[in-house]
Amino acid sequence: MARPKNPLIEFQNVTRTFNPGKGTAVTAVDDVSFTVDHGEVYGVIGFSGAGKSTLIRLINGLERPTAGTITVLGHEVSRMSESKLRHVRSRIGMVFQQFNLFQSRNVAGNVAYPLRVAGWNKADRERRVEELLEFVGLADKAKTYPEQLSGGQKQRVGIARALAVKPDILLADESTSALDPSTTGEVLRLLRRANEELGITIVAITHEMEVIRSIADRVAVMDRGKIVEEGLVYDIFSNPRDDGEITFVGSALKDRPSAEDLTRIRRHSDGRLITVSLKDSAAVGGVLGRAGEFGIAFEIVHGGMNTTKNASFGLLTLALTGRTEAVQSFVEAMRDAAPVQEVEPGQETLR
Numbered sequence: 489m490a491r492p493k494n495p496l497i498e499f500q501n502v503t504r505t506f507n508p509g510k511g512t513a514v515t516a517v518d519d520v521s522f523t524v525d526h527g528e529v530y531g532v533i534g535f536s537g538a539g540k541s542t543l544i545r546l547i548n549g550l551e552r553p554t555a556g557t558i559t560v561l562g563h564e565v566s567r568m569s570e571s572k573l574r575h576v577r578s579r580i581g582m583v584f585q586q587f588n589l590f591q592s593r594n595v596a597g598n599v600a601y602p603l604r605v606a607g608w609n610k611a612d613r614e615r616r617v618e619e620l621l622e623f624v625g626l627a628d629k630a631k632t633y634p635e636q637l638s639g640g641q642k643q644r645v646g647i648a649r650a651l652a653v654k655p656d657i658l659l660a661d662e663s664t665s666a667l668d669p670s671t672t673g674e675v676l677r678l679l680r681r682a683n684e685e686l687g688i689t690i691v692a693i694t695h696e697m698e699v700i701r702s703i704a705d706r707v708a709v710m711d712r713g714k715i716v717e718e719g720l721v722y723d724i725f726s727n728p729r730d731d732g733e734i735t736f737v738g739s740a741l742k743d744r745p746s747a748e749d750l751t752r753i754r755r756h757s758d759g760r761l762i763t764v765s766l767k768d769s770a771a772v773g774g775v776l777g778r779a780g781e782f783g784i785a786f787e788i789v790h791g792g793m794n795t796t797k798n799a800s801f802g803l804l805t806l807a808l809t810g811r812t813e814a815v816q817s818f819v820e821a822m823r824d825a826a827p828v829q830e831v832e833p834g835q836e837t838l839r
């Protein structure tokens with residue numbers, strides 16, 4: 489079934505080339521098309537230099553495309569004058585990797601800053617700042633200066649500031665990359681609450697799989713300026729691709745054996761190897777429980793579970809031993825219960 493669409497952001501064949509004509513041109517964003525729907529968390533992941541920052545700067549009009557069309561909140565920002573762009577920008581909040589707080593202002597002053605720029609009066613500003621600090625769990629830090637805060641607290645101030653004028657869209661640019669793993673969780677939970685409780689649409693660019701896994705609904709994988717993979721996080725994480733290609737996202741998960749694992753498994757086991765998707769683990773368990781009836785034996789040689797925003801999934805790699813026909817019947821029964829991939833003899837990586 490097609491997803492209902494209500495795009496807040498739409499890129500159509502967008503390209504951004506730097507330095508055309510002067511020296512070597514770099515195409516940071518290369519013929520990219522995607523939409524971000526109202527209320528969703530859209531993750532963009534890729535290695536350094538893939539074009540993620542350029543992509544996010546195209547959304548708020550800090551970069552202009554060399555070709556293509558960008559529509560944000562119903563406005564074609566790619567062709568807009570700077571003065572009109574300011575209005576669109578006022579409906580977009582931004583969270584930065586290095587927090588970008590004013591060191592000379594206390595927490596309340598930092599959060600109040602965009603309200604001041606937007607012309608809110610003092611009483612409204614104070615009420616709003618209080619509400620925001622409550623939301624991000626820093627009500628007791630209003631008078632504290634940034635240098636006295638931990639990284640996670642600084643980013644929570646950054647998020648409060650980004651949410652201050654009640655924007656429709658929040659752009660998160662490597663929002664957890666400067667944080668340690670424990671504070672990363674705290675910031676990601678906050679972004680998730682901003683999405684769920686305030687209904688804000690989020691675009692998060694990152695090189696960390698953890699960010700995508702825990703907050704994104706959909707993910708686009710960028711490589712050398714292009715979107716090379718896109719879809720629901722759950723589907724991309726849990727589905728082995730039909731064409732046998734290893735996927736960027738799939739390759740980063742710990743639930744599938746690495747090349748070294750497979751070599752090791754092959755050394756110790758001469759059975760037929762299959763990998764079973766654990767989307768419906770009860771059904772898989774049912775078939776495993778009937779292995780004896782098929783006259784075969786199985787050994788679990790690898791496995792792991794992952795949790796995404798919406799669901800859990802995992803993969804189990806089994807070595808099956810027994811008569812060839814019996815093993816075949818068992819594999820067919822398993823195929824009725826769950827997606828199954830064959831690990832061919834001699835194959836070094838799970839595709």
Ligand SMILES: Nc1ncnc2c1ncn2[C@@H]1O[C@H](COP(=O)(O)OP(=O)(O)OP(=O)(O)O)[C@@H](O)[C@H]1O
Pocket residue numbers: 506507514515516534535536537538539540541542543
């Ligand atoms: N203003 C610019 N002038 C020239 N080249 C640029 C400019 N901005 C970006 N680039 C180039 O475009 C490519 C994509 O850069 P971009 O910063 O968008 O990637 P990224 O995925 O965000 O990487 P990182 O995480 O390292 O910032 C890189 O090769 C970069 O050098």
